Amino acid sequence: MNFLAKTLNSTIGTLTGSSIPYDLGQRIVNGVCSDSLEPNSVWNVYEGTSRKEPSTRVTVFEFDLKNPRASRYVLFARNAFKKLRSLSLLPGILNVVDFIENDSFLYIISERVKPLGNVLVMGSFDKMPQCEFLLLGIYQITVALKYLNKEGSSIHGSLCKNSIFVNEAGEWKLGGFELVVNIQERDSQILSQAFDLPSYQSTIHPPELNEQGLDYISRASLTQILKLDAYYLGFFIYSLFNSEVQRPDPPQLNKPNKLPISLASHVKKLLHKSPSVRYSVEEFLNAGMQSCFNLPLISVSKQISELSFKSNAEKLEIFSSLDEFEQFPDGFFEYKVLPELITTFQSLLTNQDNQQSALLLLILKRVDQLDEGTFQHQVKPLVLRAFELPDRAIRITLLSSLPTIINYFQPYEIQDRIFPNLVQGFNDTNSSIREATIKSVLPVADKLSGRQVNNDILKYMAKLQNDPTPEIRANTIICLSKIASYMNPSSRTPVLITAYSKALKDPFVPSRIISLLAFENSIEYFPPEVCCSKVLSAIAPALLDKSSKVRTEARRVFNLYFSKIDEAANQLPLDSEETIHLESQDSENILARLDTLSLSGVKLKNTQSSLLGLGPNASSGSTVSLTMKNLSPSSESLNVGRPLKSLSNADVEENWDAMDDEWHYASDCEDKPVLRHLEVTQNRQESEKLKTALRLDKGDPKTPKGSLKLQPKSKLKLNLDDDDVDGWEGQW
Incomplete structure (x- = not known):
């Protein structure tokens, strides 16, 4: 039983192609062994991949030798x-990369290709x-046919759309070798059955074959037999530009119809009914190189194919000429040009004459034409290695191309491989490198870690605000405003306000304008309280800036912030009527008390007393009361214009003592809410005792209790230094 199972599995595996080291995918051509009612090839053609190297994509041509339908096509x-x-x-x-033959199948393994008919329908142009x-494409097929005729000494015999394939590089390749015969041997058995081929029946044949049959091939001269392929080539070209015409009549082939003017006369000679007048394929190629094939794209394609024989210079x-082309055929750059560019770049040891940087620029300019897998396997390793090179031209090329290639990298690759090399540009002595490095922060900011943004980047930004190049200072503010969303919210507000405020003092006018625009773009990060206390005070000086443009922008941004503050104020709750009434009363009381503090409200009870109780009758026992009230002036009021009498030393000492008592009393009342009046009472007996004590103790004076004391100097120190202008230390 196990034997039968193994035998069955082996048979099924052989029938499905699993006996070969390739996995078959989608079928792209239905051959004679398929269920198709109108097969156009003897082969079933599949997309495939190599089992040894899964990344290697191939096309598998399969022919089933044991299928009854295929018996008449085995020879082909x-x-x-x-x-x-x-x-x-x-x-x-x-x-072709591999040929496999066994008892049941024939396999031809080629590079990955598509039938030309499929490509034209898909509109790859x-x-x-x-x-x-x-x-x-016509040029490429003409070259292939010329080599087959001359160097291969063979004729194709069935050139048509079904025998042409397009590879991943966009190159047209000649296949369909079922009728290929050597012009010396001329295998009559193959040629005699030519009409059995599916593609041969749908093709317009040369007049000589229609008139004399396939026997003409065995009798024709070498020159005449090669003209057969020339006729097939002419009809193939005609059908490309006139696809709506299925089987044109011979007279119709002589009309140019939709053929390009540069090509029409040559096609007419290819389709001439007389073999002696008709172009050979080689003659058509030589004539076309002076006219219809004289195109830059064809010239570059030809040179790229010959690169292996060229020196680096x-x-x-040749590579520099690629800049003339905006677009290439699908896959041409990716599979034809890119491998050569990478190989040449790696062969150069230094960037002498900017050769490496020029090659790198050509690669990075056309990454949009590359498949993601191609970038990952070929371009990414090259870019990571280039970031480690110290050459400035290479660094500028990488930084300027970063926005187009950054999405191909994973965040860990940017953080660990690119960023450490990128930030070295902030310290470069070349201002172009520093400016390019600032601009390169924008595309990578969202892929950096929090530490790299809030520590490393901001540290360099603070330093660059003092850069001697004004454009770099302006670009620093632009960069900060654009990466603000990635900053730590706890440090973002003070950092931005410090940086923007400093830029508003920059002598470079664009820096001041950019700072105002940055304030506008960052308004969402500043709460209303900060707008009041910090932002408005920073913007206000710009309202009187020397530049009218700065003033205009400052007025607009100032009003923008003021509107935000006003909107926030309108959302605050209103006070109750009782609260408003009490606050109004307190305000009136305070204003009334302040109004009494004037010399016009001072009244002396003793008309003989002088200002503050200092008069000639200091020794009398009268009591002086100084009351501050709102009184109308009277004869007892203080006459300010009256001259003061001369005072003796004793009087001065006695009265400084009295003032000392009064200041002490006033200091005791400072904490009371209401100061009603101040009365100074001094009796004669206490005054005499103090006077006597002062006279007795002149030699060793002692400060009497309640006398005036000198207060220590104030410890208040005002720090009038300006804000930190050298950086943003302490702001995060």
């Missing part, structure tokens, strides 16, 4: 299998002019 399949073995190395021929796309000259 074996002929194609044999001829491709010997001719696939010629330029323009389908590139949408990115470039259709005429250029078709002319490039010649390669660089």
Whole structure:
């Protein structure tokens, strides 16, 4: 039982192609062994991948030798299998990587290709002019056919859309070798059954074959037999530009119809009914190089194909010509040009004459034409290595291209591989490097860690605000405003206000304008309280700036912030009527008390007393009362204009003592809410005792109790230093 199971599995595996080291995918061509009612090939063609190298994509041509439907086509399949073995190395021929034959199947493993018919239907020339796309393909097939005729000494015999394939590089490749015969041997058995081929029946054949049959091939001269492929080429070209015409009549082929003017006369000669007048393929190629094939795209394609024979200097000259082209055919740059660019870049040891930086620029300019897998495997390692190179031209190239390639990198690759090398540009002595480094922060900011943004980046930004180059100072503010959303919320507000305020004092006018715009863009990060206490005070000086443009912007931004504050104020709750009434009363009381503090409200009870109780009758026992009230002036009021009498030393001492008592009493009342009046009472007996004590103790004076004391100096120190202008230390 196990034996039967193994046998069955082996048979199924062989039938499905699992016996070969390739996995078969989607079928792209229905062959004679398929269920298709209108097969257009003897082969079933599949997309495939190598099991040994899954990244290697191939196309598998499969022919089932045991299928009853395939019996009449075995001869053609074996002929194609044999001829491709010997001719696939010629330029323009389908590139075959493997041939596999067993008892049941024939396999031809080629590079990944698509049938030309599928490519034309898909519109692969949408990115470039259709005429250029078709002319490039015609040139490539003409070259392949020329090599097959001359160097391969063979004729194709069935050139048509079904025998042409397009590889991943956008190159047209010649396949369909079922009728290929050597012009010396002229295998009559193959040629006699030519009409059995599906593609051969749908093709317009040369007049000589229609008139004399396939026997003409065995009788024709070498020159005449090669003209057969020229006729097939002419009809193929005609059908490309006139696809709506399925089987045109021979007279109709002589009309140019939709053919380009530069090509029409040559196609007419390819389709001439007389073989002696008709172009050969080689003659058509030589004539076309002076006219229809004289195109920059064809020239570059030809030079790229010959790069292996060029020196580095010649390669660089060819690569530089690529800048003339905005678009290439699909895959041309990715599979044809890119490998050569990378190989040449890696072969150069230094960036002498900016050769490496020029190659790197060519690669990075066209990353949008690359498949993501191609970038990951080929371009990314090159970029990471280039960031480690100290050359400034390479660094500028990388920084300027960063916005277009950054999305191909993972955050950990940016944080660990790119960022440590990128920030070195902040300290570069070249201002262009510093400016490019600032701009490169924007595309990477969202992929950096919090520490890299809030510590490393802000540290360099603070330093760059003092940069001698004014454009760098302006760009620093732009960068800060754009990465503000990635900053730590706890430190963002003080950092931005400090940086923007400093920029408003910059002598470079664009820096001041940019700072105001930054204030506008960052308004969401500042709460109303901060807008009142910090932002308005920073913007206000700009209202009187020397530049009228700065003043205009400052007025607009100031009003913007003021509107935000006003809106926040309108949302605050209103006081109750009782609260408003009490506050109004307190205000009136305070104003009334302040109004009494004037000399016009001072009244002396003793008319003989002088100002503050200092008079000639100091020794009398009268009591002086100084009361501050709102009294109308009277004869007893203080006459300010009256001259003061001369005072003796004793009087001064006695009265400084009295003033000392009064200040002490006033200091005791400072904490009381209401100061009603101040009365100074001094009796004669106490005054005499103090006077006597002062006279007795002149030698060793002692400060009597309640006398005037000198207060210590104030410890209040005002720090009038300006804000930190050298950085933002302590702001985060």
